[in-house]
Amino acid sequence: PKVAKGEVQWCQGYSEPESGSDLASLSTRAIRDGDEFVINGTKIWTSMAHRADWIMLLARTDPDASKHRGISFFLVDMKSPGIEVRPIVNMAGKHEFNQIVFEDVRVPATNIVGDENRGWYVAVTLLDFExxxxxxxxxxxxxxxxxxxxxxxxxxxxxxxxxxxxxxxxxxxxxxxxxxxxxxxxxxxxxxxxxxxxxxxxxxxxxxxxxxxxxxxxxxxxxxxxxxxxxxxxxxxxxxxxxxxxxxxxxxxxxxxxxxxxxxxxxxxxxxxxxxx
Ligand SMILES: Cc1cc2nc3c(=O)[nH]c(=O)nc-3n(C[C@H](O)[C@H](O)[C@H](O)COP(=O)(O)OP(=O)(O)OC[C@H]3O[C@@H](n4cnc5c(N)ncnc54)[C@H](O)[C@@H]3O)c2cc1C
Structure with missing residues (x-):
């Protein structure tokens, strides 16, 4: 597969400026608009986002549900209009981290992994593997x-x-x-x-x-x-x-x-x- 060959690179859009250890409190929003979702919010500490072709993104799709149950897991093309990647240099002088701002980024609804509003369970399973x-x-x-x-x-x-x-x-x-x-x-x-x-x-x-x-x-x-x-x-x-x-x-x-x-x-x-x- 292309991922194993390093031909396609992914990054992980979980952490936010106000949501790290308490990840389920994340506030990046995805609002449905026909066959698409429109994403707004900010991710941070995103390793290698400046090289990534795609991002695995957690966003809140149901703000009224309890915090673990209103989150969906999206696959987003990093070339989508509205994505801005800002570099962060770490204490070793290396650029690996980034902050990513999403402004009205449109993603096909078919890019949700698993069920809508059940993305938390996809993310924690992936974390267990990581x-x-x-x-x-x-x-x-x-x-x-x-x-x-x-x-x-x-x-x-x-x-x-x-x-x-x-x-x-x-x-x-x-x-x-x-x-x-x-x-x-x-x-x-x-x-x-x-x-x-x-x-x-x-x-x-x-x-x-x-x-x-x-x-x-x-x-x-x-x-x-x-x-x-x-x-x-x-x-x-x-x-x-x-x-x-x-x-x-x-x-x-x-x-x-x-x-x-x-x-x-x-x-x-x-x-x-x-x-x-
Ligand atoms: C090298 C590196 C790469 C990373 N890459 C990515 C990435 O690619 N994508 C991504 O989304 N994120 C990434 N992160 C972010 C990482 O997941 C978060 O930094 C981490 O989850 C902690 O969140 P925080 O930094 O907001 O700290 P906070 O959650 O603010 O925690 C601050 C301190 O409080 C402690 N604390 C918080 N809650 C509790 C609790 N309930 N009980 C006890 N102690 C607690 C923590 O242990 C920590 O010591 C990366 C981080 C590093 C260091």
Missing amino acids: RSGIDYSARARRLLDDTRAYASETIINGSPLIDIPWVQNDLVDRYVECEAARLIAYNVAYMQSSGLVPNREASISKVFGSETVHKATETCMNILGVYGSISSSDGRAIMEGRVQECWFASFSDTIAAGTSEIQRNIISSRGLGLPRG
């Missing part, structure tokens, strides 16, 4: 492997850096966490391949995987010392500046696709049956 998170352990593992190789080759005060006990202890702890994150993600993939929809399992994978990446990048940063903080544009950077880059990105991993706090809420209520706080 939170599977096999990439977290893969990224952390690569960084740990490269840091281990660097520490083995680097001599500090006449001895290899890897000979220092805390370096070994920290690397071992991170490898253990990385392996656990990988197996937790495989469990989610197994459920998906068996036709089951993971829910608390996806949240467990998301929170553990993203926090594992963060701890791994911090350990690598400690081992590399100040050289770890040099960016790739400087010739003195170690490992092409990837530790610094991954360290910055690891903060956002614990926010994207639902924050760690929200994942813990899901595990608490849907996994453990604890009362909502």
